[in-house]
Amino acid sequence: DVKVTQSSRYLVKRTGEKVFLECVQDMDHENMFWYRQDPGLGLRLIYFSYDVKMKEKGDIPEGYSVSREKKERFSLILESASTNQTSMYLCASSSLTRTSGSYNEQFFGPGTRLTVL
Template sequence: DVKVTQSSRYLVKRTGEKVFLECVQDMDHENMFWYRQDPGLGLRLIYFSYDVKMKEKGDIPEGYSVSREKKERFSLILESASTNQTSMYLCASSLVLWRGTSTDTQYFGPGTRLTVL
């Protein structure tokens, strides 16, 4: 079974703090994604990565950055947390398309519920 883990289930931070959200997958997936989930808005893509040290902006990258130093780990960074970044953050991973067995299915972690006060 694919396993995607996230470092914290719940996190409370103060405005202006630098926040690190960590995600680790154990299935040798090339692609990793960060989403935020808000009621009524569904999931919105923040950043994704298709290889170590490679990153691409998603739909709502403002106020966020990412780091992918190792294949299994993808970190989301809030440089200066603000109250409008209070949300559920979900990490996901998937295989590259050119792999014969790739099905494009994304596998999700349990999520981190971040509250910024």
């Protein structure tokens, strides 16, 4: 089974701090994604990466950056955390390889609930 792990389940930071969220997947997936989830807004894509050192902006990249130095690891960085970045952050991965019956399903980590005070 695909396993996606995230470095922290809960995180509390202060305004202005630099925050690192780490995500690791063990299935050799090419694609990795960072979403934030807020009540009533669903999942919104922050950044994604389809290869090592490659990154693309999603729908809400402002205030965030990412790093993908290794295929299995995708990091989300909040350069200067703000209270409006309090949210649930979800990492996901998917494979570009299409085996019979597979599509662009995404596999998610357990999430990091970040609170910025």
